[in-house]
Amino acid sequence: MALAFILSGLLAPVVALLAYLVYQNFIAARWNPLHRIAGPPVRGWFKNHLYAILEPSVSPAAHEALVKKYGRSIRIRGVGPWDERLLTLDPVSVAHVLKNSTTYEKPWQSRRLISSLIGCGMLSAEGHVHKRQRRVATPAFSTQNMRALVPLVFRKGGELKDRWLDMIAEGPKDTEKVTHERLRIDVCHWISRATFDVIGSAGFGYEFNAIKDESNELFCAYKEMFEVAISQSNVVRTMLNVYCPWLTSLFPDQTMRTVQRCQKIIRRVAGELINENNRKIAEAEKNGSPFLGKDLLSLLMKSNAATGLPPEDRISDDDLLSSINTFTFAGSDTTCLTLTWTLWLLAQHPDMQTRLRAELLSVARPSADGLANLTEDELRSLYGMIANLPYLHNVCRESLRLIPPVHSTIRVATRDDEIPTAYPVHKSDGTIDVDKGSVSIRMGSLIHVAVEGFNLDKGIWGQDAWVFNPDRWEDLPEAAARQPGLFSNTLSFSAGPRSCIGMRFSLVEIKTFLYILITNFVFDVTDSKIFKANVVLTRPYVCGKYKEGSQCPLLVSRYISSQ
Ligand code: HEM
Numbered sequence: 001m002a003l004a005f006i007l008s009g010l011l012a013p014v015v016a017l018l019a020y021l022v023y024q025n026f027i028a029a030r031w032n033p034l035h036r037i038a039g040p041p042v043r044g045w046f047k048n049h050l051y052a053i054l055e056p057s058v059s060p061a062a063h064e065a066l067v068k069k070y071g072r073s074i075r076i077r078g079v080g081p082w083d084e085r086l087l088t089l090d091p092v093s094v095a096h097v098l099k100n101s102t103t104y105e106k107p108w109q110s111r112r113l114i115s116s117l118i119g120c121g122m123l124s125a126e127g128h129v130h131k132r133q134r135r136v137a138t139p140a141f142s143t144q145n146m147r148a149l150v151p152l153v154f155r156k157g158g159e160l161k162d163r164w165l166d167m168i169a170e171g172p173k174d175t176e177k178v179t180h181e182r183l184r185i186d187v188c189h190w191i192s193r194a195t196f197d198v199i200g201s202a203g204f205g206y207e208f209n210a211i212k213d214e215s216n217e218l219f220c221a222y223k224e225m226f227e228v229a230i231s232q233s234n235v236v237r238t239m240l241n242v243y244c245p246w247l248t249s250l251f252p253d254q255t256m257r258t259v260q261r262c263q264k265i266i267r268r269v270a271g272e273l274i275n276e277n278n279r280k281i282a283e284a285e286k287n288g289s290p291f292l293g294k295d296l297l298s299l300l301m302k303s304n305a306a307t308g309l310p311p312e313d314r315i316s317d318d319d320l321l322s323s324i325n326t327f328t329f330a331g332s333d334t335t336c337l338t339l340t341w342t343l344w345l346l347a348q349h350p351d352m353q354t355r356l357r358a359e360l361l362s363v364a365r366p367s368a369d370g371l372a373n374l375t376e377d378e379l380r381s382l383y384g385m386i387a388n389l390p391y392l393h394n395v396c397r398e399s400l401r402l403i404p405p406v407h408s409t410i411r412v413a414t415r416d417d418e419i420p421t422a423y424p425v426h427k428s429d430g431t432i433d434v435d436k437g438s439v440s441i442r443m444g445s446l447i448h449v450a451v452e453g454f455n456l457d458k459g460i461w462g463q464d465a466w467v468f469n470p471d472r473w474e475d476l477p478e479a480a481a482r483q484p485g486l487f488s489n490t491l492s493f494s495a496g497p498r499s500c501i502g503m504r505f506s507l508v509e510i511k512t513f514l515y516i517l518i519t520n521f522v523f524d525v526t527d528s529k530i531f532k533a534n535v536v537l538t539r540p541y542v543c544g545k546y547k548e549g550s551q552c553p554l555l556v557s558r559y560i561s562s563q
Helices: 002-031 050-054 059-070 091-099 108-118 127-141 143-148 150-170 187-204 217-231 235-243 245-250 254-287 296-305 317-331 333-348 350-361 376-387 390-402 451-455 470-474 503-520
Strands: 073-077 084-088 183-186 409-413 417-420 438-441 446-449 521-525 530-535 537-542 553-558
Touching: 050 059, 059 073, 059 451, 084 091, 084 438, 091 417, 091 446, 108 217, 108 235, 108 254, 108 317, 127 143, 127 296, 127 317, 143 150, 143 503, 150 183, 150 187, 150 376, 150 503, 150 553, 183 187, 187 217, 187 296, 187 317, 187 333, 187 503, 187 553, 217 254, 235 245, 254 296, 254 317, 296 317, 317 333, 333 350, 333 390, 333 503, 333 521, 333 537, 333 553, 350 390, 350 503, 350 521, 376 503, 390 470, 390 503, 503 521
Parallel strands: 084 446
Antiparallel strands: 073 084, 183 553, 409 446, 417 438, 521 553, 530 537
């Protein structure tokens, strides 16, 4: 009797699980309206289309083939048979999904993964928590505040330049091949150190000094934690982290222990920064003088302390800590990769590099003896001129269009909806629906927003869409000029209420760094072949050396004017 009771107790959950799986895979899947949309076949129970649409070495061709065969609203298979997703390359559909951020949220699984590392900051929060964080942070990213950061960005760019000049003067180390004063430099590694320095200083008034050396404990903690985040090599462990976080924190493995150790350091150091700022704000208030901190954290704390803000709209010290982590996580690698890919593209196109250099050198410097002696105001006015240079702007937007660091993003429908379409929808029975003008979507379905897919769409940008051509921006095809997107009709910074809050910040950094680097150095390709891989972001790797991690070696020599 007792045995029968125990067995039935054990059996019940198994039967319930089986029933659930049968329901999800055979019944719910059949009733899902996405099932009626055309899409590529799946050859096997656990086969999916994720590699083809997520991996930048194959995704442009995959997207092109899918659109040709199935139109711009495509049903694809996600992780399992229960996971039918909508891949949309229809601009009207994407604008709808990104604009309606309460109907289309970020899936809880990706939000949980991000939160487990950097806390529930703006990247992973949803609903009123996100709104509150975004409202408090928005003033910090105003044009005026971004201008205030210009001198600091020049200082960091100058430090990187001096470091490279020293390295070139010193000559090669064992690992660096040289041909007549040209040094092989992993630009990705070095620019990453510099963008960390910028975000530390401009983000929260902290000096990582990573261009100098890589020993700072907060820098090491962030680096180690982000490396864990991007490796996620143990799929089972990652799944457990998402679905049973209590289990993995009860039985932490080496990776988890590393993350916990890093988080402890970050909490301590960043906590001190927050306390210090709180103290300064209180002191300024007491003295009736303004608090002068210009970094994002100070500005965020100032806007949070503003007298007009209702208490329920204020964010907590924990949220402030998550914001520091979020700015570091979202703002350093993305900008580093844009700069790295731009230098790589310019190294492949020496004529464009020369043309850009000529334009940058045409900007009159307020002082002949370099940037170091310029006042903050002079640097700001210099940046004003640089920011308006047309070819530099075209190079930046073309690089961000061609190789967007964020390859794609994903949303989940929080209710049933009709997603409007501009193009006819191909159905799974072989017919084409020209009249309906929408795709029915059920609550819980995932929508794949192909950032790179949009940016490289030949049907929109023209037959040369996969080619680096900064001049295309002088005469865009009509369809491209109608594309949604926060930045220059591209989705590189996304669109709508969840688009990138740091776009202006990164453009100041990208343009200033390009100005300093291109007017001081010449960049050439090496004999190493570089390929792109989507490891959270689109990163460069050397062919045959994937295991060595992301790198982008270029031959760097000093630019010497012939005049
Ligand atoms: C070239 C550099 C950058 C690129 C290409 C980029 C791109 C993006 C994209 C595509 C998103 C939307 C992600 C999604 O929907 O899944 C995003 C969001 C975000 N970015 Fe950036 N980003 C860059 C630089 C920065 C910088 C410098 C910062 C901060 C200092 C920053 C802070 C954020 C934040 C906080 C969000 C979340 C916004 C929200 O959900 O409300 N980003 N970024």
